Amino acid sequence: MASLKDKYAIVGVGHSALGKVPELSDYGLQVMAVKAALDDAGLTKNDVDAVITHSHLLGAVRVHHQNLSERLGIDTAFGVSLSAGGATSCLMVQVAAAAIEAGFCKTVLCVHGDKGATRKTPGRGEGGGEFGPEYGLYGAAGQHAFGLTRHMHEYGTTHDHMGAIAVACRKHAQLNPVAAMQADMTLEDYHNSRWIVWPFHLFDCCLRSDGAAAVIVTSAERARDMKQKPVHVMGMGRANNSRGYIHGDHMTELGAKESGAHAFAMAGLTPKDIDTAQIYDCFTYILMATLEDYGFCKKGEGGPFVSGGRIELGGELPTNTSGGMLSECYIEGMLQIVEGVRQLRGECGPRQVKDAETAIISGNGGNAVCHSTLILRN
Amino acid sequence: MSDYAKPIPTPSEDSQPYWEAARNHELKLQQCAACSAFRFPPAAVCSECTSDAYEWKPVSGKARVFSFVIYHRAYHPGFKEELPYVVAVIELDEGPRMLSNVIGCKPEEVRCDMPVEVAFEDITDEMTLPKFRPA
Ligand SMILES: [Zn+2]
Numbered sequence: 465m466a467s468l469k470d471k472y473a474i475v476g477v478g479h480s481a482l483g484k485v486p487e488l489s490d491y492g493l494q495v496m497a498v499k500a501a502l503d504d505a506g507l508t509k510n511d512v513d514a515v516i517t518h519s520h521l522l523g524a525v526r527v528h529h530q531n532l533s534e535r536l537g538i539d540t541a542f543g544v545s546l547s548a549g550g551a552t553s554c555l556m557v558q559v560a561a562a563a564i565e566a567g568f569c570k571t572v573l574c575v576h577g578d579k580g581a582t583r584k585t586p587g588r589g590e591g592g593g594e595f596g597p598e599y600g601l602y603g604a605a606g607q608h609a610f611g612l613t614r615h616m617h618e619y620g621t622t623h624d625h626m627g628a629i630a631v632a633c634r635k636h637a638q639l640n641p642v643a644a645m646q647a648d649m650t651l652e653d654y655h656n657s658r659w660i661v662w663p664f665h666l667f668d669c670c671l672r673s674d675g676a677a678a679v680i681v682t683s684a685e686r687a688r689d690m691k692q693k694p695v696h697v698m699g700m701g702r703a704n705n706s707r708g709y710i711h712g713d714h715m716t717e718l719g720a721k722e723s724g725a726h727a728f729a730m731a732g733l734t735p736k737d738i739d740t741a742q743i744y745d746c747f748t749y750i751l752m753a754t755l756e757d758y759g760f761c762k763k764g765e766g767g768p769f770v771s772g773g774r775i776e777l778g779g780e781l782p783t784n785t786s787g788g789m790l791s792e793c794y795i796e797g798m799l800q801i802v803e804g805v806r807q808l809r810g811e812c813g814p815r816q817v818k819d820a821e822t823a824i825i826s827g828n829g830g831n832a833v834c835h836s837t838l839i840l841r842n
Numbered sequence: 843m844s845d846y847a848k849p850i851p852t853p854s855e856d857s858q859p860y861w862e863a864a865r866n867h868e869l870k871l872q873q874c875a876a877c878s879a880f881r882f883p884p885a886a887v888c889s890e891c892t893s894d895a896y897e898w899k900p901v902s903g904k905a906r907v908f909s910f911v912i913y914h915r916a917y918h919p920g921f922k923e924e925l926p927y928v929v930a931v932i933e934l935d936e937g938p939r940m941l942s943n944v945i946g947c948k949p950e951e952v953r954c955d956m957p958v959e960v961a962f963e964d965i966t967d968e969m970t971l972p973k974f975r976p977a
Pocket residue numbers: 874875876877878879888889890891892893
């Protein structure tokens with residue numbers, strides 16, 4: 465099959481109000497994100513013929529692309545809800561490109577978001593299960609933390625390294641008016657933040673947020689005549705460590721390795737060619753491990769790599785320039801795509817990466833099993 | 843023991859024999875009849891060769907801590923009094939890994955690759971949890 469390199473483009477991005485949005489429902493947040501993305505693209509809902517959503521919302525009677533399309537008042541040629549946890553974000557863009565390539569549809573809305581902060585969620589630990597809850601394994605933090613413990617053991621990675629990531633994201637958030645976390649954070653503040661699940665401090669963990677984001681994908685050919693300068697999809701990758709996070713070396717070598725290799729091969733680029741990285745930072749450790757697995761440094765050298773300002777604005781690889789999920793807002797990686805697109809359009813004001821031409825975006829989910837990668841260019 | 847406040851495992855069709863063995867203070871895993879691999883979690887086919895022929899076999903209970911975390915926050919009220927507690931990825935000498943608790947030492951004494959052995963904890967009249975202590 466011919467390469468899809470540069471054949472598809474992101475022509476619109478948008479998000480709802482972020483942070484705490486008690487007045488909107490889950491779908492309310494999603495439709496507001498869609499409105500913003502359509503405006504951004506200069507399109508109306510009738511210009512869209514496909515909807516892809518994340519099937520994350522639990523308990524819905526119908527799958528979510530139906531619910532969202534109903535609220536938008538559109539029939540679709542193609543609709544599907546995906547479930548790959550935090551890898552769904554970048555995977556939606558890839559499925560969109562594949563669906564257009566297959567002739568299923570022409571212009572695709574990719575949408576995700578919910579009330580992570582203000583919805584009253586059912587208490588954890590209720591209901592059945594085995595091989596986890598009875599031993600007190602709850603929440604994403606515990607699972608992801610196994611990886612950092614092992615990484616520290618094998619490579620000498622330290623909390624100073626994790627702190628460098630948290631501080632970098634916070635500095636970037638302070639340049640982003642919609643970011644939730646605006647207070648100063650020093651390395652000392654990081655060390656003083658309370659333990660959640662050792663080796664994770666509170667400041668190793670991403671935010672819980674309300675919010676939704678939408679991304680519109682169409683062919684590069686159609687994109688040429690649209691309102692925004694198109695952001696092209698150069699590379700796409702995905703891979704799942706689905707034998708399990710605790711299997712083999714999966715907790716220290718994520719699906720990012722294979723996913724990133726696919727994306728770089730398709731794009732014909734190497735890590736040296738990347739101007740900015742927007743990495744799925746559910747936890748500091750996952751950001752570091754992803755950069756290693758993408759080849760920005762050798763496995764085990766991620767700690768020193770993220771230190772000394774290298775991943776900050778002005779550094780060699782400005783990373784999570786919006787503040788990321790650690791300091792901007794959660795939305796399971798959707799805002800990583802939004803920020804990557806905005807950087808490549810040069811819209812980021814005080815946090816703009818100068819002359820940014822290429823961006824790598826990651827999604828990582830299913831408790832660090834599923835991974836997806838996009839390489840974008842302007 | 844009826845006032846046990848933590849979650850009690852709900853065995854599946856696949857795992858019933860595992861929990862029955864644990865009740866008798868035996869650690870048993872499925873061993874593939876075709877390729878001899880032990881597997882965990884319990885499943886109808888071998889995770890190496892997909893054979894559906896197997897036998898439940900006792901294993902040594904000898905293991906090492908592959909990785910671990912220390913909970914400082916109780917996500918379930920039943921664990922509140924136990925904070926801080928250790929959840930570990932245990933690698934059995936026979937190969938498979940499983941989640942469990944490391945008991946019998948302080949959380950700060952646990953290390954990756956530390957040798958451990960199984961210790962059974964009867965939590966109700968019907969249910970016993972395999973845990974691990976320093977060997
Ligand atoms: Zn077998």
